[in-house]
Amino acid sequence: MKKIRKAVLPVAGLGTRVLPATKSVPKEMLPVFDRPAIQYVVNEAFDGGIEHIVFVTGRNKSAIDDHFDRAYELESSLLEKEKSDILHQLESERPIAGSMSFVRQQSPLGLGHAVWCARDVIGNEPFAVLLPDVLVKAKPSCIAQMIGTYNKRGGNIIAVEPIPRENVNMYGIIEPKERDGAVIKMAGMIEKPAVQDAPSNLSITGRYILQPEIFDLLNNQTRGAGGEIQLTDAMATLMRNQDFFALEYEGESFDCGSKQGYLRAFLQYALDHEQEGDAAHATLRRVLANNTV
Ligand code: G1P
Numbered sequence: 001m002k003k004i005r006k007a008v009l010p011v012a013g014l015g016t017r018v019l020p021a022t023k024s025v026p027k028e029m030l031p032v033f034d035r036p037a038i039q040y041v042v043n044e045a046f047d048g049g050i051e052h053i054v055f056v057t058g059r060n061k062s063a064i065d066d067h068f069d070r071a072y073e074l075e076s077s078l079l080e081k082e083k084s085d086i087l088h089q090l091e092s093e094r095p096i097a098g099s100m101s102f103v104r105q106q107s108p109l110g111l112g113h114a115v116w117c118a119r120d121v122i123g124n125e126p127f128a129v130l131l132p133d134v135l136v137k138a139k140p141s142c143i144a145q146m147i148g149t150y151n152k153r154g155g156n157i158i159a160v161e162p163i164p165r166e167n168v169n170m171y172g173i174i175e176p177k178e179r180d181g182a183v184i185k186m187a188g189m190i191e192k193p194a195v196q197d198a199p200s201n202l203s204i205t206g207r208y209i210l211q212p213e214i215f216d217l218l219n220n221q222t223r224g225a226g227g228e229i230q231l232t233d234a235m236a237t238l239m240r241n242q243d244f245f246a247l248e249y250e251g252e253s254f255d256c257g258s259k260q261g262y263l264r265a266f267l268q269y270a271l272d273h274e275q276e277g278d279a280a281h282a283t284l285r286r287v288l289a290n291n292t293v
Helices: 037-047 062-067 072-080 084-092 111-116 142-153 165-170 214-219 231-238 259-271 277-289
Strands: 006-010 052-057 100-104 127-130 134-137 156-162 172-180 183-191 202-210 244-248 252-255
Touching: 006 037, 006 111, 037 052, 037 062, 037 127, 037 134, 037 142, 052 062, 072 084, 111 214, 111 231, 127 142, 134 202, 134 259, 142 156, 142 202, 142 244, 156 231, 183 231, 202 231, 202 244, 214 231, 252 259, 259 277
Parallel strands: 006 052, 006 127, 052 100, 156 244
Antiparallel strands: 127 202, 134 252, 156 202, 172 183, 172 202, 183 244
């Protein structure tokens, strides 16, 4: 079985659901307490054993490349001021040179098209996809849980979670067939179904392990929900020919593509912060006490 070495992170999206914050700042760079959202997703990938990240990027996203580069002026000034803690932290989260690639999507044709844009860099091996809009708090991380399942079963794997029925039209939804603990065999999947047509309330979380044959399918994929080339549609086809499992992972997801999801993530990551968590609790309690009706 081939090891999962590479991950695709699609970052070309415009972030329209969190405007005006994202007018000139990429949504992936919005801070979730003391780090940009993208940093958590990159950490999840590298901590899970991924060796190379392929960003599928677009115009006005160069702040992402810069964030993962050295910041010479900043670093030398921190060194001069003997701020070694923060300097050490920056260094510990900087990827090793050569472990990131950037490809351009050029036109916003959908998630399926974004993943297809990474085909040459991925080549003929299975790979992960992590959607940076979605932060997942889990131990082990969501992608690590999925790689654990992949190492036992092979094939293709998506992370899923139960959501309120009224929200199914915002996500990819699976049609479960058979369950073995947290691992679910599927009869199908559908992108953003109407509430009355949804085959379940299990949504696709934004973490995938896919075999490279997905690229041939994406190459010929017609437009689906929202007029976009959907990854879900290509996966639904791939499922007919290859093993495909959904994993109901253990953990909690935060959809930072929406204002309330972003707020929830910001607060939760602040409250859970190793050094700042207690102070964040006190701050939040004070804010709430001043705002009770
Ligand atoms: C994408 C996927 C969808 C998935 C969702 C998770 O949708 O197409 O299947 O459930 O991410 O956040 P998007 O949010 O890009 O519309």
